Amino acid sequence: MATTARPVSQRKSQFLIAARQPGPALQAMNIQPLAYAAIEQALRNSPDIDIVDSVGPRQVLDTMSTSSNAAPGVLVARMTEQKAGILHQQAQGRLVVERDQHLVLHDSRQFQPALVTPVVPTSGPMFNVAISVLAPDGSPVPNADVYVFGAMLPATASTDANGQATLSLFGETAGSISALYIKPRCDYWSYYQRSPDLSPDDMNVVTLRPIANWPALPNFPGQACYGWGQKAMRLDQLPQNYRGQGVRVAIIDSGAATTHLDLKSIHAGFDIINKKTNPQGWTEDSLGHGSHCAGIIAGSDAAFGIRGFAPDAEIHACKLFPGGQISQLIDALEYCIDQQIDVVNLSLGGADVSEALEQQIVRARRAGVACIVAAGNSGGPVQYPASSPNVLAVSAIGKLNEFPADSYHTETLTPFVDVNGFFAAKFSCYGPQIGVCAPGVAIVSSVPSNNFAVWDGTSMAAPHVTGLAALVLAHHPDFQGPYKARSAERVERLFQIIKLSARPINVGDPTRTGLGLPDTLAAVGLQPMAGQAAGMLPMALSFGLAPGFW
CATH class of the missing domain: 3.30.70 (Alpha-Beta Plaits)
Structure with a gap:
């Protein structure tokens, strides 16, 4: 008192x-x-x-x-x-x-349920349910997050060492439960069931699917594979000696777990959050987000996991999360200028435009630093800094049949589907600022300490384009000649080539996909551009795309 x-x-x-x-x-x-x-x-x-x-x-x-x-x-x-x-x-x-401002990471791991009633019951019936989460061999899956949704407030718990969790919901019955969602930490697909048949009297068992058993990933993780996103961008058809040599890439995120076999080649970084006490703390990634992005960009083990776009690029892991703010992002970009970074991956955003940050982004661009930014996951207008005219904004797409039908990835589907099965992700922000789209649904990549997880988000889409940008700078003839010197013009030419390489994703709304999905072979100069380049500019203008889009 x-x-x-x-x-x-x-x-x-x-x-x-x-x-x-x-x-x-x-x-x-x-x-x-x-x-x-x-x-x-x-x-x-x-x-x-x-x-x-x-x-x-x-x-x-x-x-x-x-x-x-x-x-x-x-x-x-x-x-x-x-x-x-x-x-x-x-x-x-x-x-x-x-x-x-405080910044947020643009992945959609946080489940966003339908609106629930603001009424919080304090008495009355209580629905108790026990969930057992198992692997196919019957072994328990610990530390999986379990969500049960009803007509009122949801309940959540994590599975214990026996793979079990017990949840209690006030004011609910078995008939009012609307959804069950299970989010494993790693190595398994998620599980999602609408209107689940849950018994309050029995142990309700859910068996998860291992990532390793997915047909599109043969012999995973014991043999390096291409994810569906890399294959959609034709990375698997690139000559093996195209590996991003000589290019510096910064991932401003939550750090990178160098304990992971796919990330062991990362030797540089800076912990901006703890710069005064532990500047080398960038190797500790408590969130796993930065490690996931790093695997997409530069997964490097030739016999293990997922093959990244630019495994021979020099990767710098700048730790900004948890707790990152605009001031620290400005500091991280200063590190990138000092270190002569070529490409920066920003799978993050804030609520409002920042003039102070924008001045630093402009300064970085003048110094030849190209910022590639995730559009955001609110399902609304493009968030800042992706909305800046001085960056390349990336939205997220998914593809049918690239995830189990009982996984949460099915909840990212929209009616916007093209003839090849590509769809605009429900969570992805959209608007005239979108430059290109990239795979951002059911993306397999590395997480601490030496595991893999399947995540959704524009956070996962942006690294696909960042990795491609590293390949373009390393191998496209323009950057060995007229655009070799670091400058704003070099950044603009890089963005232009990525956009010109894109194949249209025809979902009926170009503000969701920009100029389309970049093509690796065209972007590095091994094949002609997709053929639409001359006609895309007038079409883009006819849809009112923002100044600076090209």
Whole structure:
């Protein structure tokens, strides 16, 4: 019990403070951007503002800037919303003052149930159900997440060492249960059953399908295989010596488990979250998300698992999750500029556009760093930073018959299906900013410590294109000649080649698939472009695609 009284007030939040870069509005008013040193000194002199970090360019003057007074970095400070508003007003448009947003990863592992009633029963009937999750040989599957959905609030539990979980739902009966979903941690397909016949009196048994028994993955994982996504993009037809040599790829994500045989060739990285205490912590991936993306891009073991697009590329794992914020993403992009990274995979996003981040993305592009970004999984408009005109946004597609009929992947289906069985994924964001689409449903890849999992998400689609981009930079003649030097023009040419290589996915809505599915052989210059290039630009414009789409 509290013994003292204190008035409730607004707590401090974290904000980004940066000089707004010169633009037409400031130039018209003959207003010069503020100097970084002056901004920092003014903030430090304010007793109710706490500076906690400085991110972005390290040098005193930003050589990419058009003004010697332009701010070389971004200050991260804690203050109240009220103070931030006052600061913004006093700067008269010369400062960017914005909340340091938390970022999210764009995979759809988190099950999104139908809307449930807001009523929370506290008494009345309770439905108790016991679930046993087994492998085909009868052995238990521990640590699988079990979800039971009814008319009210869902229940969830994880299986114990015996593969069993018991769940209790208030106000439900056997007849009101609407769905059962089981999400294994690794090595098995998920299970999903609408209107399941569950008994409260017996042990309800579910037998999961091992990934290793899937017909499309012969001898998996003991023999390196191509996933359906790699085959759809014709990676399996590429000469074996095309492996992305000499290209640097950064995966800004949750780290990479170098304990995995497919990821053992990754030797570089940076833990942005713990940069002051453990900058080498990037090899620890508690979420598995970064490892999954890394396997798609660069899975490298010749006799094990899934073959990545560019196994000989130099991979840098930048750890931003769990807990990543815009400020730390700015810092990660600065690492990419410093390390002369060629391609960055961003399977992440935020709720709102960030001007401070956009300035860093532009700076990275000028330095020759190409950002390939997942569109988002909300099923709505493209999320930021995929919506930026300075990146390549990737949406997700699936393909019929590439997953078991009783897996949760069936819930990603939409009516948008083309003649080849490709469909626009239900969760994928869409809009005029989409450059291309890529496989993002039922994607098998590496997870810690040396296992495999099947996930959905635009998070899984973007690495397919990132891996392809590494191959293009390493092997397309343009990047050994006129576009060899690092520049914004080099990035634009890379994006253009990927788009021109794409084969249309005709689902009736180009805002869901952009120019289509990139083709590996065409993109690296071994075969002519798909043939539609000349006709696609007018068609894209007729659908109102955004400026900068091409």
